[in-house]
Amino acid sequence: MTETRATRSGIPAAEGTYPPTEAMLAEPVPAELQRAQAERLRAAWAAPKGWRYWSAVNNTEVGVWYCMTAFVFMLMAGIMALIIRLQLAVPENDLISADRFNQLFTMHGSAMMFLFSVPLFEAISILLLPGLLGARDMPFPRLSAYGYWCFLIGGVFVIGSIFFDVAPRSGWFMYPPLATKDEGMGSDIWLLGLSFIEVASIAAAVELIVGTLKCRPPGMRVNVMPLYAWYVLVVGGMILFAFPPLIAGDFLFELERSFDWPFFDPERGGDPMLWQHLFWIFGHPEVYIIFLPSIAIAAMIIPTVARRPIVGYSWIVLSAVGTGFLSFGLWVHHMFATGLPSISLGFFSAASEAVVIPTGIQLFAFLATLMLGKVRVTLPMLWITGALAIFTMGGLTGVMLALAPFDFQAHDSYFVVAHLHYTLFGGMIFPVVAGVYYFFPFFRKKLLSERLGRWSFWLTFSGFNLCFLPMHLTGLFGMPRRIYAYPAGLGWDGLNMISTVGAFVIAAGFAVLAWDIVRPKGRQPQIPRNPWDAGTLEWSHDVPGESWGVRSIPHVTTRYPLWDQPGMLARMDSGRYYLPDAEEGRRETLLTSVIDAEPVQVQRVTGPTWITHLAAFFTGGAFIFPTFHWYPPAIVSGILAVACIIWWLWRDTARPPEDETKDVGLGLRLPTYASGPASAGWWAIWITMLGDATAFASVIFGFFFYWTARPDFPPDGAAHADGTLVALACAGFALSWAMTIGARELNRRGAVGAARLGLGLGPLLAIAASAALLGSVWTLAPTSHVYPAILWAIAVWVVAHSIVAVIMQAYCLAGSIFGKLTPRYDADLWNSTLFWHFHALAALVACAVLGLAPRLL
Amino acid sequence: MTDRHTPEKDSAEFAAEAGSLWRITFAPATWAGHFLLCYTLFATGCAKGWPVGTVRHGLIGMSVLALAVIALIGWRAYAQWSPRSTGRIVNPRGDAEDRHHFLGHAGFLLAVISFIGVVFVTLPLLLLEGCR
Numbered sequence: 005m006t007e008t009r010a011t012r013s014g015i016p017a018a019e020g021t022y023p024p025t026e027a028m029l030a031e032p033v034p035a036e037l038q039r040a041q042a043e044r045l046r047a048a049w050a051a052p053k054g055w056r057y058w059s060a061v062n063n064t065e066v067g068v069w070y071c072m073t074a075f076v077f078m079l080m081a082g083i084m085a086l087i088i089r090l091q092l093a094v095p096e097n098d099l100i101s102a103d104r105f106n107q108l109f110t111m112h113g114s115a116m117m118f119l120f121s122v123p124l125f126e127a128i129s130i131l132l133l134p135g136l137l138g139a140r141d142m143p144f145p146r147l148s149a150y151g152y153w154c155f156l157i158g159g160v161f162v163i164g165s166i167f168f169d170v171a172p173r174s175g176w177f178m179y180p181p182l183a184t185k186d187e188g189m190g191s192d193i194w195l196l197g198l199s200f201i202e203v204a205s206i207a208a209a210v211e212l213i214v215g216t217l218k219c220r221p222p223g224m225r226v227n228v229m230p231l232y233a234w235y236v237l238v239v240g241g242m243i244l245f246a247f248p249p250l251i252a253g254d255f256l257f258e259l260e261r262s263f264d265w266p267f268f269d270p271e272r273g274g275d276p277m278l279w280q281h282l283f284w285i286f287g288h289p290e291v292y293i294i295f296l297p298s299i300a301i302a303a304m305i306i307p308t309v310a311r312r313p314i315v316g317y318s319w320i321v322l323s324a325v326g327t328g329f330l331s332f333g334l335w336v337h338h339m340f341a342t343g344l345p346s347i348s349l350g351f352f353s354a355a356s357e358a359v360v361i362p363t364g365i366q367l368f369a370f371l372a373t374l375m376l377g378k379v380r381v382t383l384p385m386l387w388i389t390g391a392l393a394i395f396t397m398g399g400l401t402g403v404m405l406a407l408a409p410f411d412f413q414a415h416d417s418y419f420v421v422a423h424l425h426y427t428l429f430g431g432m433i434f435p436v437v438a439g440v441y442y443f444f445p446f447f448r449k450k451l452l453s454e455r456l457g458r459w460s461f462w463l464t465f466s467g468f469n470l471c472f473l474p475m476h477l478t479g480l481f482g483m484p485r486r487i488y489a490y491p492a493g494l495g496w497d498g499l500n501m502i503s504t505v506g507a508f509v510i511a512a513g514f515a516v517l518a519w520d521i522v523r524p525k526g527r528q529p530q531i532p533r534n535p536w537d538a539g540t541l542e543w544s545h546d547v548p549g550e551s552w553g554v555r556s557i558p559h560v561t562t563r564y565p566l567w568d569q570p571g572m573l574a575r576m577d578s579g580r581y582y583l584p585d586a587e588e589g590r591r592e593t594l595l596t597s598v599i600d601a602e603p604v605q606v607q608r609v610t611g612p613t614w615i616t617h618l619a620a621f622f623t624g625g626a627f628i629f630p631t632f633h634w635y636p637p638a639i640v641s642g643i644l645a646v647a648c649i650i651w652w653l654w655r656d657t658a659r660p661p662e663d664e665t666k667d668v669g670l671g672l673r674l675p676t677y678a679s680g681p682a683s684a685g686w687w688a689i690w691i692t693m694l695g696d697a698t699a700f701a702s703v704i705f706g707f708f709f710y711w712t713a714r715p716d717f718p719p720d721g722a723a724h725a726d727g728t729l730v731a732l733a734c735a736g737f738a739l740s741w742a743m744t745i746g747a748r749e750l751n752r753r754g755a756v757g758a759a760r761l762g763l764g765l766g767p768l769l770a771i772a773a774s775a776a777l778l779g780s781v782w783t784l785a786p787t788s789h790v791y792p793a794i795l796w797a798i799a800v801w802v803v804a805h806s807i808v809a810v811i812m813q814a815y816c817l818a819g820s821i822f823g824k825l826t827p828r829y830d831a832d833l834w835n836s837t838l839f840w841h842f843h844a845l846a847a848l849v850a851c852a853v854l855g856l857a858p859r860l861l
Numbered sequence: 862m863t864d865r866h867t868p869e870k871d872s873a874e875f876a877a878e879a880g881s882l883w884r885i886t887f888a889p890a891t892w893a894g895h896f897l898l899c900y901t902l903f904a905t906g907c908a909k910g911w912p913v914g915t916v917r918h919g920l921i922g923m924s925v926l927a928l929a930v931i932a933l934i935g936w937r938a939y940a941q942w943s944p945r946s947t948g949r950i951v952n953p954r955g956d957a958e959d960r961h962h963f964l965g966h967a968g969f970l971l972a973v974i975s976f977i978g979v980v981f982v983t984l985p986l987l988l989l990e991g992c993r
Contacts, residue, residue, distance in 0.1 A: 226882065227963035228955045317953065318963060322970035329889035330978060333896045345907050345992045350985025351900050358981040362974055561955030599882065600960065712908045 016665055018604055020672040023223060024559055028670050033578045041585040042555065048586035049140070049552040052612045059612040061145040062551050067131025068447060070152050074124040077159055079518065081115035084108045084166070086511055089471075093504040095492035105488040106173035107190070111166050113176030117290065118198050119159045121432055122243075125297040126151070126208035128439065129236055131447060133212060135542030136230045138221040138560065138576075140553040140583070140593040143214050143684045146610045146652065147207055153620030154204040161628055162197035165190070175486060177283050180268035180276040184260055192261055192631040199254045200627040202247050209247075210691045213240035218684050219593060220601040221541070222582060224560040230540050231314065234321050235300030238328040239293050244691060245332065246289035248699030253282035255699075256706065256797060262630065265786045265793035267706070273716055273790035277342065278709050282702055284335035292331040295431040296324060299366060301439035302388050306370050308442075308538040309385040310377025313564055316369035323369075326362035330355060340411040349408045356406030363399065367392060382536065383457040387438035390465045395430025398423055401476070416486075419479025425472045437464075437517065445535050446542055449549050450525040460516040467509025474499040474506075539564025544573055556581035556669070557594050582668045594668065595684055606666050606674045607684060610656050619648035650815065658685065660829040679831035689835045693842040696805075700846045703801055707794050707853055711861055718791045718858050725795055729780035730855035734848060736773025737806075740766045741844035744813060748837045754827045756820060763817040767810040773847070774806040780854060795854055802850045809843045812836035885964060888934045888972040895927040896982050907992035917986055924983040928976060935972030941965025 021028070051060040060066070088108050091099045100108070130148050134141050142148055165171040172194035174183035183191045216233045256267040257279065266272035268279050307314045314320065333355035340349055370392070379385065401423040405411050414420060437460075444452050478499045483490065490496055534543040543566055544554065556579045562568035575581060582594055582603065591609040596602060625641025661676040668674050680686055710717040718724070747762035781799045784792035816833045819825030825832050899920050906916040942965030944950050952959035952966065 223955055225955055225957070225960040227952055227960045313953065317951070318966040318970060321967045322974060325885065325967070326889060326971055326974040329886075329893055329975075332893065333978075333982075336900075345903065347903055347985050347989045347992070348900060350989050351896065351903075351982050354981040354984055355896060355978065358974075358978045361977060563953050600957065712905045 016675055018602075018672065018674050019665070021670065022603060022672055024670040024672075029559075029575060029580060031580075033580055033584070038579050041579050044586045044589060045552045045555070045584075046550065048589050048591050049550075051551050056612070059614050059617075061149040061610065061612055061616070063130050063134050063141050063145060063148060063553075064447075064549070064551060066145070066148050066152050067127055070123065070127030070130060070148075070155070071447075073152075073156055073159065074120050074127055075518075075521075077115055077119035077163060078124075079514070080163055081112050081120060082511065082514060084112040084115070086507055088112065089504040089507040091488065092490075092500050094501065095490055095497055097489055102488040103173065104169070106175075106486075107166055107169070107171040109486055110172045110175055110190075110194075111163065114172065114194060114198065115163055116428075117176060117294075118201055119155075119163060121294040121428070122205055122290070123155055123159075123201070124436065125239065125294065126205065126212070128301075128436075128443075129212050129297065130208065132232070132443065132542065133215050133236060134219070134553050135446060135545060136232055136540060137215070137219055137224070138541045138544070138554050138558050139215070139219040140557070140591065141609055142211050143219055143593070143595070143607065143609070144211050144688065146613060146616050146656075147211050147688075149613075150616040150620055151204040151207040151211070153617055154207075154623055155201055157620060157624040158197050158200040158204070158627070161624070162193060162201075165193045165197075177287065178257070178279070179283075180257070180260075180279050184257065184268050189631050192258070195254045195258045195261065196627045196631050199251055199258075200624065202251055202254075203623075205243060206247055206692065206695050209240040209243040209695070210688050212236050213244075213691050214684050214687050216240070217598045218595045218687065220596050221557050221560045222594065222596055222601055222603045224596075224601045226599055227317075228561065228563045230563070231303040231317065231320055231324075232297075232300045235296050235303070235324050238324045239296050240691075242289050242293050242296075242328050242331070244695040245698050246286050246293060248695050249282045249702040249705075250286035252699045252702035252706070253279055253286070255703070255801070256282075258630070259793070259797060262633065263787070265796065266790050267793060267797075269790075272788065273710070273714055273719065274793075275710060275713050275790075277339075277713065278706055280339050280342065281335070281709065282706075284338045285332070285702075287338065288335045289331045291427070291431075292327055294428065296327065298391075298432045298435040298439075300324075301435045301442070302370060302391065303366075304538075304540065305384045305388055305438055305442050306373050307377075307564070308536045308540075309382055309388075310373045310379050311537070312373065312377040313539075314369065315372040315376060316365075317563070320366050320369050323362035323366040327359060330359040330362065334359060334406075337406055337408075337411070340408045341415045346408070353406055353408050357403065360399065360403060367396070383452075383454055383461075384438040384442035384536075386458070386461050387434050387441065390461060391430050391434030391438065393430070394426055394434060394465075394468065398426025398428075398430050402427060414479060416484055417479035418475045418483045418485055421485050422472045422475035422479060425468075425475075429468055429472075434464075437461075440517075440521070442536065443542075444521075445531050446545055448525075449531060449547050450528050451531050451535060452520050456516050456520040460513045460520065462513075463516060464510055464513030467506050467511075467513055469506070470509060471503045471506025474502045478503070534566065539567035541565055544576055553593075555579055556584040558582075559670075579669075582670060582672070584669055588662075594674075595678075603668065603672060603674055604682060605678045606668055606676050608659075608661070608676070613652070613656075615648055615652040619645055619652065622648060646811065650811070654815075654819075654824070658683075658829070658831040659824065660826060677829055677831070679829070680834040683831050683834070685831055685835055686838060689838045693839060697842055697846065700801060700849075703794075703798060704849060704853060707798070707857070710790055710794065714790075718861070719789055722789070722791050722858075723784055724858045725784070725799075725854040726780040727855055729776045730851050733773045733776035733780065734851035734855070736769050736776060737844055737847035737851075740769035740773065740809075740813075741840050743769065744837050744840045747816070748830065748833045751820070751825070751827055751830055751833060756827065759833075760817060760820050763813050763820065766813045770806050770810050770813070774803045777847075777850070777854075778803055791858075798850050798853060802847050805843050805846065809836075809840060812839055882964075885938075885968040885971055888931045888938075888968065888975040889978075891927055891930050891934070892975040892978045892982075895923060895979055898923060899982060899986065903992075913992055914990075917990065921983065921986050924979060924986065927979050931972050931976045931979060935969055935976065938965045938968030938972055942969050 051062050051065050091097050091105055170189055172190035174186055178194060216237050220229060259265040260267050266274040268274045268276045336352035337356045405423055441452055441457055478496055481495045483496045533547045556576050558572055558576050558581045565572055591611055592606050593609050594603055595605040595607050597604055622641045622645035626638050626645055629638035665673045666676050743762040743766035747759040751759035777799050781795050786793040786796040816825055816836050819832050902916055906913050942962050952963040
């Protein structure tokens with residue numbers, strides 16, 4: 005597939021020998037050359053020094069900041085939990101006010117989910133994935149950095165609100181009408197702050213998916229890639245389908261909060277249930293988005309401690325992919341008590357039971373590996389053992405709760421609190437801490453303390469069970485979750501006291517862990533390079549550390565190359581494999597084909613910069629100012645953010661290369677430029693737009709949800725969108741799309757003038773179409789009823805995307821005029837056309853819903 | 862590293878799935894489509910007062926169809942895995958042949974789990990009636 009596209013554009017395909025022969029690999033590299041190459045590589049990849057250090061984009065730097073930031077947010081959310089437990093320790097306590105209590109439990113849940121669990125997956129993957137894949141870095145290092153700075157700004161903003169007594173206080177799932185009617189800005193902080201972070205999450209998902217598909221080392225076919233990479237692929241895909249419904253929900257919710265458009269207000273035709281659906285379509289897969297990458301860490305540790313390959317590799321792939329799918333069929337089990345028809349509950353109950361099968365399979369595969377291997381109970385293994393025990397408990401109460409009749413009894417009680425903490429501690433915290441102990445030598449080139457680690461484990465494990473095991477009973481005795489105080493004598497007193505004591509024991513365990521991580525380790529002797537005798541590629545890292553990722557990119561043909569390919573490590577170190585040099589002093593990595601990882605391209609990778617900080621700062625402004633209803637500065641921030649991103653793309657991405665091909669070593673020459681499906685950027689757009697299309701589909705789902713759920717939708721005699729203007733908009737978008745496609749084809753055939761004409765007319769048509777679309781709903785009053793409101797929302801969505809689409813056309817036009825985009829080097833135009841495919845489809849669907857649906861329904 | 866294939870030979874022999882991981886997701890996607898159909902049709906039918914008996918029987922028919930589709934996908938994936946003819950159940954080698962069989966194995970297992978998933982989701986259709 006990739007070759008044909010590359011050839012059509014005139015860019016030469018890969019040429020030379022592949023795969024390398026044994027004779028080529030056996031040929032030594034002269035020592036002098038090795039030294040010179042290493043010197044050049046080191047210079048190209050060095051992280052900046054001094055205060056410029058913070059402009060670094062290397063995955064090893066950004067990944068560590070990301071992890072540490074998420075860890076700090078976790079500790080803060082943990083302290084909130086301790087205050088909650090103190091308040092509940094004794095009956096009729098008045099340690100804190102009810103309002104403060106509401107803020108604390110809302111922020112505890114929100115921070116643990118949005119500021120710790122999901123970002124930590126991204127952080128660990130950014131840090132780890134290039135190592136696992138023997139890659140130099142992620143394909144888009146600046147995107148990781150931008151995502152990190154967005155996360156930091158948004159996280160500080162959201163969690164900081166608790167210090168000003170304005171934190172959100174309606175629970176982490178923000179149910180309307182409580183959250184929509186809530187006075188103060190708490191709900192806005194939640195909606196806007198977390199939307200901002202969700203955008204960063206999607207950016208990371210794009211990066212990780214493209215990294216896994218295109219940056220594997222030559223030869224690492226899909227059946228030999230590390231299981232962690234499979235999980236990253238699945239979880240990245242899940243993020244693309246799970247987060248957008250929440251973003252769409254946030255969009256509607258914030259329109260209601262800011263402009264009084266009544267999406268969730270039943271008095272004006274809205275329906276609070278829509279929020280519950282959108283939230284849990286996100287919220288349940290979210291649980292697996294947290295769980296799968298953590299269990300992926302277990303899948304890396306277990307073969308190492310068992311000293312044998314994993315048992316049932318295909319079975320684990322099955323369980324990861326299967327869980328990924330099934331987890332989208334569970335969302336209504338959070339809504340069993342909302343009065344839906346019992347047969348609907350039945351479907352979700354059945355799917356909730358079915359998901360146990362793939363989840364169980366992977367645990368059994370782990371147990372089988374341990375049974376067949378010679379296990380050494382190292383510290384990481386100890387934590388994995390704890391994880392398996394606790395997660396199994398949580399899984400079993402999950403099976404109970406998936407049964408609707410039981411859930412009716414236990415709903416919103418402490419039984420649910422116990423269940424969710426068992427699954428999240430067992431499915432996330434324990435495996436992640438195991439990963440911290442296991443991978444710390446890889447991250448920091450130091451070992452954590454065995455003694456402190458055992459202390460931490462036993463404190464956390466026993467404290468956890470002390471805290472949460474009694475909660476099952478507290479819940480069955482009838483204590484609802486989220487209550488601020490309770491009367492004495494209901495049988496809850498002692499159980500609550502035990503839970504509070506347990507919470508502090510957990511805190512002690514985490515304090516030991518935190519100390520072990522931050523304590524100075526300067527006097528520790530240099531660690532061995534592969535301290536656990538693992539077989540996967542990340543343990544080919546350099547000790548002391550180097551920032552080049554790998555010295556040369558190996559040819560990998562086994563699942564555990566360090567065990568099964570003797571001599572590989574020495575060859576990597578001597579620069580015998582691919583890309584051993586950085587002759588031009590620029591950062592480069594190898595792109596390979598999706599299935600079989602055949603080398604296809606040398607990709608220039610971007611280096612240190614401040615533009616990502618500026619872009620993140622202004623993006624933050626665009627999200628944060630609206631919480632204060634300061635719209636003009638928000639709009640200015642948004643414009644500046646777009647300007648920064650354009651500047652960054654224009655200067656440093658998809659520039660025509662000096663040479664068309666480059667010698668990458670071992671007798672192979674690879675092209676230095678690709679456009680269309682052969683390029684990493686095209687895949688990134690494709691994946692982003694898949695997520696964007698999901699968000700748009702969620703808004704459209706809202707329209708049809710109102711139609712099914714409400715008898716007065718559309719209300720009798722309601723004014724509809726203007727049919728003529730909708731038809732004009734439809735034609736305008738279709739023509740602008742055609743102009744873009746035409747420009748791409750003409751440009752490739754060398755008709756540059758005609759292509760420029762298309763790129764000049766396209767934006768005009770798109771602007772006219774957007775004006776027509778807005779005009780079609782202009783006379784409708786969105787505050788009067790949900791029907792005009794949802795029509796407006798759809799129009800606003802499409803027009804906002806049109807702005808991006810027009811910028812892309814103009815960007816390509818400018819590129820063509822200033823020589824960045826030529827008939828041969830046309831990646832920008834391919835990417836813009838791809839965006840336009842999605843945008844045109846969305847616009848046509850929007851026109852159909854605005855123009856046709858009300859007349860047909 | 863002993864059994865090396867040239868790319869030309871590989872692409873000729875196992876060109877079928879080149880460039881695409883999608884095929885292993887066909888069976889679970891069928892499950893997802895069936896699941897969504899069951900949920901949305903019933904929810905809409907109950908809200909709009911459609912004859913739910915007809916909806917229910919139609920959906921049971923859809924279940925049979927979904928199971929047949931998944932069985933077909935699973936059978937083809939099994940043929941691609943071909944554990945009997947090759948005598949090898951696992952495919953850990955980094956060559957095109959093992960990748961080919963591996964994708965068959967993964968597809969087959971996903972078809973099995975999807976089949977079970979459709980059976981599970983069909984049970985409420987068989988056991989419950991009406992919109993209450």
